[in-house]
Amino acid sequence: MSDSDDDDVPTLSEHTLAALRDFYTEQETRSGPGVESTPSEQFAVGAVGEDWRMSQFWYTDDTATRLAQELLHEAGEGGRIACVSAPSVYQKLKQLAGPDQASVVVLEYDRRFSIYGHDFVFYDYKEPLSLAASVAPHSFDVVLADPPYLSEECLSKVSQTVKFLSKGKVLLCTGAVMENVAKQLLDVKVCNFLPKHNRNLSNEFRCFVNYTSRLLTC
Template identity: 70%
Template sequence: MSESSDDDAPALSAHALAALQEFYNETSDAPPAPQFTVGAVEEDWRMSQFWYSDETATRLAEELVREAGEGGRIACVSAPSVYQKLKQGVVLGSDRVSAVVLEFDRRFAAYGDDFVFYDYNEPLTLPPPAATEHSFDIVLADPPYLSEECLSKVSQTVRYLSKGKVLLCTGAVMEEPARRLLGVSTCRFLPTHRRNLSNDFRCFANYSSQLLS
């Protein structure tokens, strides 16, 4: 085949060029595509989703922002209601951190690149942006089931993700395995849920948290 020249390049007709220019003009004038709506996904108790009250979700989000620091990264493992508070702009400083939500429920893919599909039965199968070890300044976890088997697997995920700071919310009955697996202490702050749950819930932290006192 001979070497191509400018004369061989495909060319559009004048009519096609005019139509293409009109398309570009319309595109540039169009409003930007809407982003996903944080809060559009609601809890589904059939999937063991029991979300925090607004007060608790806000308090936990404030704690995460404070402990992550400027430009910090936050991972919310099975805690989407706290992730929502971080993204809704209701927490001071939330615009200075980044956050992802790890969830089994694929409805949360509506949250775009912040969503990480997560099955606690495969605790170290973590696609981006959670694939890098020790890449989050603080990790909040709320295991979906009150069992040592579930907590043990979620703890593997937490230890992999966290640079050090861990905030755990789970049933009070999990205090001993939580301390053993993650080195956490019980906080005085008592989390509440949108639905009144019969289980006694607690927060645990492995650092000097304001929630401890």
């Protein structure tokens, strides 16, 4: 999520990264021989936690699961999914998706997520089209976006990113107060499913899509 002061961005030290790698290596060793994991797979679930100081407000497990299931369904077998400022859903996708089911990337301002290797794409919503060269336009079957701030300026810029990434399908999670702006920018409609966060936020949040969804009932 975005913050104006780079000095405030929390990072993992080399010592901490090494400890995490040792921990996951030990877990893999205990589980016995099997398919080797890539770095992004080793750190797929729970290696990075919520930081509300960076406007990170993560979903409950039930909500993250529902959104991940929706994305996997819409992406299809072997599809590509982009999670824009939605790291808790990215982690749930890595937990649920089989190795060949779908590929997933997370676009985040928080550089702690670089431990996910090639899955991580640095992203500052203030520069919506300033992405890594490896990110090709219109290369994702479905894009989930959760703008870090409830403002027209933020949603407008995030929408530019979404349009650049998406082949067509868009799932947007933001405050209910952004409904009209979201419709104007992304031609999305509100769903009946109500996303919930681990923290009790004062603003009502909703999901919006530009397609028909059975899981989100819209």
